Amino acid sequence: MERIELFQNKSDCCGCGACMNICPKGAITMQEDEFGYVYPVIDDEKCVKCGLCKKACQYKDGTEFYKVRKAYAAAIKNSKEVMVVASGGIFTTLAKQVLSENGVVFGVSMDNIEGQLTPRHIDIQDEKDLYKLQGSKYVQSNTGNAYKKVKEYLLEGRNVLFSGTPCQITGLKAYLGKEYQNLLTVDVICHGVPSTRMFQDYIKSLEKKLGGKIYSYKFRDKSRGQGMNAQILYKKQNGEEKVKYIDGYLTSYFYMFLKSIIYRENCYSCPYARAERVSDITAGDFWGVYQVHADEMNKSNMSNLKGVSCMLLNTEKGLQYFEKIQNRLDYFESSVEKVAKNNKQLREPSERVSERENVLRIYQGQGYDGVEQYFPKIIGNKKYFYILKNLAPKGLKRRIKQVISMIKK
Ligand SMILES: Cc1cc2nc3c(=O)[nH]c(=O)nc-3n(C[C@H](O)[C@H](O)[C@H](O)COP(=O)(O)OP(=O)(O)OC[C@H]3O[C@@H](n4cnc5c(N)ncnc54)[C@H](O)[C@@H]3O)c2cc1C
Ligand code: SF4
Ligand code: SF4
Ligand code: SF4
Missing domain, CATH: 3.30.70.20 (Alpha-Beta Plaits)
Known part of the structure; x- marks a missing residue:
């Protein structure tokens, strides 16, 4: 054969x-x-x-797409909690609901495995563990045997929430091969994933600069507003605990992630970069929410300094879960067109930039230290805009962003 x-x-x-x-x-x-x-x-x-x-294998075809039924701007009411989630905490609110139904929640945790930060899918059954799944880890997660475990819980009759990228949701559904009433799927809008190895090599390179061991890397720290600011916790050789904040645009791995330079090959032709969705509920950042909903935002308790999500309800089950969680959210209705206006991933895949070949060639030949040395050439003069942006008071930041986008054009 x-x-x-x-x-x-x-x-x-x-x-x-x-x-x-x-x-x-x-x-x-x-x-x-x-x-x-x-x-x-x-x-x-x-x-x-x-x-x-x-x-x-239904990555390329065989997947069922749903037309979005309802779209909202939303954020958790709890002002402390909204500060620890990636955007508005849609996933967190849904996870709490499913856990309160004696359910099981799957999502991505950044675990310390043999001294290396490793993103992987895990399952939790207790709200005290929810912090592990909160926040975006901008690296491809290892799904391991998560799909098998989902099926076991479903067959036991437990309610299961599975969250991941749209292609991981498709992978799960293809593995299961049939619909389960007790499964709720939540996808994050996704523009691509770099490899775990590159992330870990970046961490090692950063550790050399910092002179300590990094044990926590939070991609989206909100202490300076919603944006791409990382918080790094590390221990110096003398045992001293340190914290460092970095603008994502000024650090190599994060910059190359944001600029679509280091994704998997297939992400540049992602079949899920469209307005129709594959899961019950889609969560994403509501970028440009003030642009399309100025009045609603001014009247609401939400603020993009803390984080506002877009939430797309794509199935009957998605609508039902929204009924269950709406009391815990600030929200107003939007439309998929408004959400997509500043969220390119709902329209088309990330562009495959020519810099990718250079970076991968250097990475293969010289390791991540070589990439780090090459990084100033990639960022060029834009570096000064990002430095200025960080120094500027908040009102001015928006103006600088406009200047940057004009320069990019
Ligand atoms: C690789 C990646 C790319 C993204 N690109 C975009 C984008 O282009 N536009 C946009 O609007 N939003 C994007 N997001 C989604 C956004 O960053 C938030 O995750 C989303 O808004 C959910 O926020 P929340 O406050 O509800 O999440 P929280 O309540 O903080 O929960 C975080 C959720 O993200 C999931 N998650 C974290 N890391 C990963 C990972 N590596 N792989 C799969 N799932 C993960 C967790 O399982 C959990 O469901 C991306 C997320 C990831 C992980
Ligand atoms: S499922 Fe396993 S045994 Fe069957 S064809 Fe694929 S690799 Fe071979
Ligand atoms: S990993 Fe997923 S996309 Fe790749 S061959 Fe296997 S099922 Fe298909
Ligand atoms: S961009 Fe598409 S293919 Fe790549 S990880 Fe995201 S959903 Fe999967």
């Missing part, structure tokens, strides 16, 4: 792991390529050519 081939080009595999989860012979492992992006590899000795993995 012919050898099973899961994909021909890297643009056809998102690394969701559905094939690995479904293989009854444990013949598939997810392995890193030369840049650290993971792909499934079949062990021909173990493979019995049953074809289940091919059937479970």
Whole structure:
């Protein structure tokens, strides 16, 4: 019988792991390529050519898309809590609801594994663990055996919330192969993921500069408003605990993430970068909310200094869950067109920039230290705008942003 081939080009595999989860012979492992992006590899000795993995691969087609039924701008009412979530805390509010129903919640945690920060899908059953899943980790998460565990809980009759990127939601659904009434899916709007290895190498490079061991990296710290500011916790060699805040645009990995330079190959042709969605509820940042909803924002208790989410309700189940959580949210109705105005991912995939080849070539040849040395060339004079932006009072920041966007044009 012919050898099973899961994909021909890297643009056809998102690394969701559905094939690995479904293989009854444990013949598939997810392995890193030369840049650290993971792909499934079949062990021909173990493979019995049953074809289940091919059937479970629905990344490119076979996925059901839903037309958005309702769109909202929303944020958690609790002012302390809104400060720790990625944007407005839509996921957090839904997670609390499902946990209160004795359910199980899956999401991405940044765990310390063998001294390395590692993003991966975990499940929690207690609200005290919810902090692990809060906040965006801008790295591809390892789904591991999460899909298998979801199925086990579903068959036990538990309510399950699974959150992840749209391609991970598709992977889960393809693995399950049928609808479950007790499953609620929540996708984050996604513009692409870098590899875990590159993130970990960036951390090591940063540790050398800081002279300490980093044990926490929070991509979205809100102490200076909603934006792309990272908070880093580390321990110096003398045991002293330190905290460092960095503007995401001034640090290499975060900048290259924001500028679409280091995503997986397939992200540049992502089939999910569209207004129709694959999950029950979609959560994202409501960028430019004042531009499209000035009156509503001025009347509401929400503020984009703390974080405002867009929430898209895509199925009957999504609408039902909104009924259950709406008391805990500040919100007003919007439309998918208004949300998409400043959120390109609801219209088209990220552009594949030519700098990607240079960065990956340097990374492969010289490691992340080489990338770090090359970074000043990538950021160029824009660096001074970001420095200025940080020094400027808040009102002026908006003006500087406008200048930057004019320069980019
Ligand atoms: C890689 C990535 C790219 C994104 N790109 C965009 C974008 O272009 N436009 C936009 O509007 N929003 C984007 N987001 C979503 C945004 O950053 C917030 O995650 C989203 O608004 C949810 O906010 P929240 O306050 O409800 O989340 P919280 O309540 O803080 O919960 C965080 C949620 O994010 C999930 N999550 C965290 N890290 C990952 C990860 N690596 N992979 C999968 N899921 C993860 C958690 O499981 C949880 O569901 C992106 C998120 C990620 C992870
Ligand atoms: S199921 Fe997912 S990981 Fe496996 S080949 Fe398809 S896209 Fe890649
Ligand atoms: S064909 Fe069957 S046994 Fe072989 S890798 Fe795929 S799922 Fe596993
Ligand atoms: S951009 Fe698309 S393919 Fe890439 S991680 Fe996000 S949802 Fe998956």
